[in-house]
Amino acid sequence: MTDPRTAPVTTTDAGIVTVRCAGEVDVGAAPHLRDALRAPIRGHARGVVADLSAATFCDSMVLTVLFEAHRDAQAHDVPFAIAADGPAVTRPLELLGLDRLLPLHPAAAAARAAVTGTPEPRRP
Template sequence: MNDAEGTLAISTHPTPAGPVVVHLAGELDHYTGPRFRLAVEEVLRDPGAGVIADLSDLHYCDSTGMTVIITACRRAQAVGSSFAVAGLSPAMDQLFRMAGIDQLFPLHASVQAASEALRGS
């Protein structure tokens, strides 16, 4: 699935270890958040599929975007799937940690690190 409409591009692809990477590029906010939610919902239709949110190309995330990410994590947990965030820029990493989001789910430096951590869990 590829989606370049608006200010957020979303693509999904499986990893060899099993989790599906949902790559975001652009801005995650009130307007674009529902598209991320739908992408995660689509991945979670496959029983047992884990989700890695690759935010390495995310340039902006407001409180609504953070809420959408938290909701995606809770949805994954509700269906027995794993969820992780990978590739945050230093500024985004600081923002997520200040908001306490790192207490809700793991933040990883890269998709590979997230994939390895999820495989070990």
């Protein structure tokens, strides 16, 4: 059973869907994350961002879900990006070489900018 603190939370803004998971994102959360990413991709959203910037642990099943979502997004011509800045997500991706294959960004704003094709907003 997925801990409600790690269940994906989906928001939509101007056709861009952001799916956010925080805390320990493990094998229990993977199917929920898969479904949360698959629906907007297959529904031809304007873009999809997987925001794992608040994840403290990332299971190998979640890495598979991210890879599948990327492949699915390409097949449906939907821009897709991943936001992850902590070692819980970035380190396993680097070890597996997936950081060179997946659209990985250090923050949700950068991932959203990549999906929309607009420059990242500057901080004051």
